[in-house]
Amino acid sequence: MLLRLDNVDTYYGQIHILQGVSLEVNEGELVCLLGGNASGKSTTLKTIIGMVRPRRGAVQFAGEEVSGRPTSYRIGKGMAIVPENRRLFGPMSVKENLEMGAYLHGGGTKEDFERVYSLFPLLYERRRQLAGTLSGGEQQMAAMGRALMSRPKLLLMDEPSMGLAPILVERNFEIIKEVHESGVAILVVEQNANVSLSIADRGYVLQTGRIVLSGAASSLIKDEDLRKAYLGR
Amino acid sequence: MSSLGGGQPGEGGLPAAAPEPVDAPDRVKVGVDEWVAEAEGRRAARSGLTGALVRVWERLPAPARLAILIGPFAIFPFITNEGNLYRYGLITIIYALLALGLNVVVGFAGLLDLGYVAFFGVGAYLYGIMASGHSGHHLQAEIAIPIVVISTALFGLLLGLTSWRLLGDYLAIVTLFFLQAFVIFVNNANGGLNDFSYPFVGKVDLTGGSNGLDQIDPLNFFGYHITTTKGYYFFTLISITLLMTMLYFVNGSRTGRAWRALREDPLAAEVMSVPVNRLKLLAFMFGAATAGFSGTIYGAVQSGAFPGDYDVGLLITIYAIVILGGLGSIGGVVIGALVVNGAPELLRSSSNARFLFYGVLLLALFIAMRPWYKPVVVLLGTIAFGFAVHGIASAVWSRGTAGHIEGGGQLGRALEHWVLLPRNTSSIAGWAYFALIVAALVLTLLRGWWRALALIPTLYLASFVWENKLVEQVSGATRLILLGGLLVVIMNVRPSGIFGTSRVEIA
Numbered sequence: 001m002l003l004r005l006d007n008v009d010t011y012y013g014q015i016h017i018l019q020g021v022s023l024e025v026n027e028g029e030l031v032c033l034l035g036g037n038a039s040g041k042s043t044t045l046k047t048i049i050g051m052v053r054p055r056r057g058a059v060q061f062a063g064e065e066v067s068g069r070p071t072s073y074r075i076g077k078g079m080a081i082v083p084e085n086r087r088l089f090g091p092m093s094v095k096e097n098l099e100m101g102a103y104l105h106g107g108g109t110k111e112d113f114e115r116v117y118s119l120f121p122l123l124y125e126r127r128r129q130l131a132g133t134l135s136g137g138e139q140q141m142a143a144m145g146r147a148l149m150s151r152p153k154l155l156l157m158d159e160p161s162m163g164l165a166p167i168l169v170e171r172n173f174e175i176i177k178e179v180h181e182s183g184v185a186i187l188v189v190e191q192n193a194n195v196s197l198s199i200a201d202r203g204y205v206l207q208t209g210r211i212v213l214s215g216a217a218s219s220l221i222k223d224e225d226l227r228k229a230y231l232g233r
Numbered sequence: 234m235s236s237l238g239g240g241q242p243g244e245g246g247l248p249a250a251a252p253e254p255v256d257a258p259d260r261v262k263v264g265v266d267e268w269v270a271e272a273e274g275r276r277a278a279r280s281g282l283t284g285a286l287v288r289v290w291e292r293l294p295a296p297a298r299l300a301i302l303i304g305p306f307a308i309f310p311f312i313t314n315e316g317n318l319y320r321y322g323l324i325t326i327i328y329a330l331l332a333l334g335l336n337v338v339v340g341f342a343g344l345l346d347l348g349y350v351a352f353f354g355v356g357a358y359l360y361g362i363m364a365s366g367h368s369g370h371h372l373q374a375e376i377a378i379p380i381v382v383i384s385t386a387l388f389g390l391l392l393g394l395t396s397w398r399l400l401g402d403y404l405a406i407v408t409l410f411f412l413q414a415f416v417i418f419v420n421n422a423n424g425g426l427n428d429f430s431y432p433f434v435g436k437v438d439l440t441g442g443s444n445g446l447d448q449i450d451p452l453n454f455f456g457y458h459i460t461t462t463k464g465y466y467f468f469t470l471i472s473i474t475l476l477m478t479m480l481y482f483v484n485g486s487r488t489g490r491a492w493r494a495l496r497e498d499p500l501a502a503e504v505m506s507v508p509v510n511r512l513k514l515l516a517f518m519f520g521a522a523t524a525g526f527s528g529t530i531y532g533a534v535q536s537g538a539f540p541g542d543y544d545v546g547l548l549i550t551i552y553a554i555v556i557l558g559g560l561g562s563i564g565g566v567v568i569g570a571l572v573v574n575g576a577p578e579l580l581r582s583s584s585n586a587r588f589l590f591y592g593v594l595l596l597a598l599f600i601a602m603r604p605w606y607k608p609v610v611v612l613l614g615t616i617a618f619g620f621a622v623h624g625i626a627s628a629v630w631s632r633g634t635a636g637h638i639e640g641g642g643q644l645g646r647a648l649e650h651w652v653l654l655p656r657n658t659s660s661i662a663g664w665a666y667f668a669l670i671v672a673a674l675v676l677t678l679l680r681g682w683w684r685a686l687a688l689i690p691t692l693y694l695a696s697f698v699w700e701n702k703l704v705e706q707v708s709g710a711t712r713l714i715l716l717g718g719l720l721v722v723i724m725n726v727r728p729s730g731i732f733g734t735s736r737v738e739i740a
Contacts, residue, residue: 049504072506087501089494099487100494100505107487150506 001063002027002154002185003048008057010040010047017043018054019209025154025187030180032188032196032217034230035206041189042084044206045158048187049081050074062153076104080152084159086143090132094123094142097131101149108149116145119179137168144179155179157188161195173199193230197221295481302567303474310463319462320578326469327531329570332554333476333563334523339552340561341489342516343496344396348408350551351415352385352521354543356528357449358419358440359384361538366448367441374452374533381529382522389521393514400499412548419540445539452533465534472530473567476523480563492516493561550574557723559733568731576719580712583704584642590699590715591644594692597722607685614689619651622693632656639704652693652700662702669694 003025010018018040025031035041046052048059050071059067066074080101089097098116102108117124120141126134131142140160147155160176161169169192177199180186190196197203197217205213205226213226220226290298309322331353338346359381363372372380395407422428423442430436440446452459452468459465483489491512494502503509532538554573558565580586595612602608626633636654638645655661672691679687703711727733 051500051503071503072508075504075506081504083501083504087498089497089501091497092490092493096490096493100490100502100507103487103491103505103507107490146505 001025002029002061003187004058004060005044005048006058006060008044008047008054008059010043010052010054012043012052017209018047020057021206021209021211023204023211023214025185027153028180028183028185029202030177030186030188030200032190032200032203033206034190034193034196034203034226036191036229038208039206040209041191041206042158043209045081045156045187045189048074048156049079072104075150075152078151078153079156080147080150080154081156082140082143082147082158082160084162086139088131088134088139088142088146091130093128094131094134095127097142097146098123098127098149101146102151104150112149112151116148119148119182120145120175136164137171140164140168140172141175144175148179148184152184154185154187157186159189159191161190161192169195191230193226194221298564299474299477299481302564303470303477306470310466315462318466321575323462323466323469323534325570325574326466326473327527327534328551328554328574329567330469330473330476330527330530331524332551332558332566332570333473333480334520334527335551336555336558336561336563336566337480337492337523338516338520340555341484341492341496342513343492344513344516345401345405346392346408346517346520347405347548348392348411348415349520349524350543350548351412352388352524353528353531353547354415354419354538354540355385355388355521356381356525357532357535357538357543358446358528359525360529360532361446361449362439364450364453365446366450367438367446371450371453373456374454374529378452378526378529381525385525385528386518386522388525389518390514392521393517396513396517397510412543412545416540416544419538419543440538440540443540445537446532447537449532449536449538451536452530459533462534465530469527469530472526477563477567484563488512488515496561553720557720557730559727559730562730562732565730565732572719572723572731573716577712577716580715581708583639583707584645586707586711586715587642587644587699587704589719590703591696593715593718593722594695598688598692600722600726602685611685611688611692614686615692616651618689619693619696623651623653626653636701638700648696648700652696654700662698665694665698666702669698 001024003023005021005023008018008021009016010021021040021044023031023033023044033041033044043052047054048061050066050069050073054067057067058065061074061079062077064077066077089100092100098113099107102112105112122138123141123145126138126142131139134142144155144157157176160172164172173195176186176188180199188196188200197220200217203214203217203220204211205220213220213223215223293301306322306326310318313322331350334352335346335349338344338349360377362368363370363377363380364374365371392408392411396404399407419440420443422439423444424436424438425442428436452465459468484493491502491507494505494507495509495512499509528543531542535542550573554566554569556569557572558567558569576589580589598608598611599605602611623634633653633655635656638649638654669691672687672694676684676687676691703714723731
């Protein structure tokens with residue numbers, strides 16, 4: 001088991017956000033975490049990556065308890081994140097953005113670049129261009145490439161479909177699938193249940209800080225309640 | 234063409250346009266948006282002289298760029314006298330050196346440090362305490378400078394600790410407080426009645442209080458004393474060249490990238506596992522050490538350290554240099570220092586100031602007005618308007634043209650035939666100044682050709698006010714007004730600084 005959250009409670013000040021969240025991601029698995037606005041999706045990711053500390057519960061990664069460890073330690077252990085809205089470094093070139101992703105590895109080896117460039121040949125063409133001048137789709141690629149530069153075992157993705165046209169969302173998830181097939185476990189946090197369940201192995205549904213539903217993606221997609229809540233039919 | 238003349242059937246009338254087939258090969262396909270847009274092919278090259286210059290500049294290798302920036306400074310001492318070398322050369326380079334350090338803190342790491350010039354003062358005072366007639370110690374520079382650099386770096390570390398929890402405006406408040414605390418300290422640490430009694434040594438006159446710390450030794454390296462302006466000039470020039478080279482490599486290094494990433498998005502930098510806090514401290518320490526080093530040189534050059542020299546005024550000057558040159562640009566700092574220090578010095582003479590005044594007016598006119606013929610019309614109109622007014626006035630109001638132009642010079646003598654110069658100017662010029670402000674406000678309400686038309690008398694009024702009022706106070710308030718105008722024009726032309734890269738906002 002790669003990642004395991006066990007009864008995690010996270011607070012922002014006095015506000016109880018995550019209420020006993022437990023979830024698991026196995027090696028090489030693609031898991032999606034669904035939920036509406038304010039359901040605690042992003043907080044779950046922040047708890048996993050270490051930007052907020054849970055008050056109770058355990059976060060285990062690669063067989064080690066990491067809930068007291070800083071973000072950089074977890075990244076060193078093999079986590080990487082594609083943040084919400086991608087958050088590229090706009091005035092820096094695509095190559096420099098990739099180098100930032102491999103900060104722990106001294107800016108990345110030739111193999112790191114080759115791996116990312118072979119997944120996203122377009123980034124190679126654009127390597128000298130400033131990241132802020134890329135289109136939305138290109139930025140998504142650059143953000144994923146940047147995250148992959150740190151040689152992650154687990155890639156966390158925060159709402160990858162946000163701000164993209166429907167056709168680009170589909171293309172985007174194809175890319176996620178491709179990255180997944182290259183051997184990286186992925187946890188996708190999404191509002192778009194349809195498209196994320198179509199590529200995921202398993203899924204969790206989060207609602208006001210609690211996991212209310214979980215199971216294989218193929219069974220979740222047939223679930224009546226889920227269909228009503230997220231697919232509108 | 235040939236097909237029309239080729240005698241085709243049905244020549245008499247054009248055939249009815251057939252609906253274009255849907256699968257016509259050259260038809261733009263709707264709905265097949267490229268996953269990525271072709272940005273490369275659509276980039277418009279910047280046109281004109283500036284565009285060409287920028288392209289040539291960007292293509293030059295870094296050593297060549299450094300040589301172009303530093304070369305003129307290396308030649309300067311051989312073509313000028315001692316006074317000009319000091320005012321235009323040495324002070325500019327010391328400011329540039331100081332600004333390079335601030336550029337690391339603000340430009341690279343994006344930390345708004347308003348206490349920066351305190352480190353400049355700490356450098357000067359520390360060196361003064363270690364080597365001056367005032368303190369009685371005479372340490373050699375090769376020992377004193379490392380001590381100064383290390384201790385200012387440590388001060389930087391202490392101040393930098395506040396940046397762990399404070400961001401943006403709050404960091405600015407705390408660091409500004411630090412600067413004020415420094416100024417108050419050096420104003421009072423003269424061993425007087427109210428002064429602090431130090432452990433072991435008791436009351437000591439550390440800084441000379443508000444009179445300053447005087448008789449600071451010239452820099453003395455292994456027994457070799459730097460005594461001439463030229464000597465200090467070359468010492469500082471070599472230092473800045475080394476520092477610029479170093480910063481060039483730092484900027485492209487892992488640490489430099491991490492600093493820039495930190496400036497752009499601290500959160501994203503953190504999830505790239507950048508040690509955010511450590512890098513902030515490093516930037517503060519680097520900046521403080523640079524400031525301490527340049528402060529040592531400044532103290533030795535002035536052979537004294539005075540509290541007023543290290544106050545908010547200098548802070549604004551250094552920030553102006555960094556922002557004008559372009560935040561984060563190493564070469565820009567040198568150009569910024571040249572403009573911010575050079576321009577006010579040039580403006581001390583009224584004929585120089587006159588050139589700059591009309592130059593800025595012309596530049597602003599040609600930059601702000603489009604298309605190109607509009608400012609030409611305004612310019613010609615203003616010239617004609619001036620001669621007409623002058624001609625009428627000389628016939629009906631002889632007092633109005635009886636005055637003489639201040640300062641003279643070729644431009645000045647030419648202007649005597651154009652602008653009204655009443656003999657007794659003070660009251661008229663005061664009213665004219667007032668009218669000029671009103672006219673400028675009215676201008677903002679007008680549009681199109683009306684504005685151009687109204688500009689003609691306004692410009693004439695401006696030069697009337699200039700020649701009769703402002704030019705007389707050229708070494709005082711006028712200088713600063715003009716410098717402000719120059720800065721406004723430059724920042725309008727290059728909003729992100731002379732060498733700055735325009736910011737790209739991520740949606």
